[in-house]
Amino acid sequence: MEHADLDALIDRAIEEPPVDELMMRRLKKRKLALRDQIARLELALEPKEPA
DSSP states (O other), X not given: OHHHHHHHHXXXXXXXXXXXXXXXXXXXXXXXXXXXXXXXXXXXXXXXXXX
């Protein structure tokens, strides 16, 4: 949910000039970190070999 919220916030910020480049880089970095965390959690939940 936080990932989707960040995605929406980034999209809105891009449409509204002036764009704060530092804020945009921080938001995008946070979004990528959340995506990586989600991927790690999904891998932890899925078994490596079929049962």
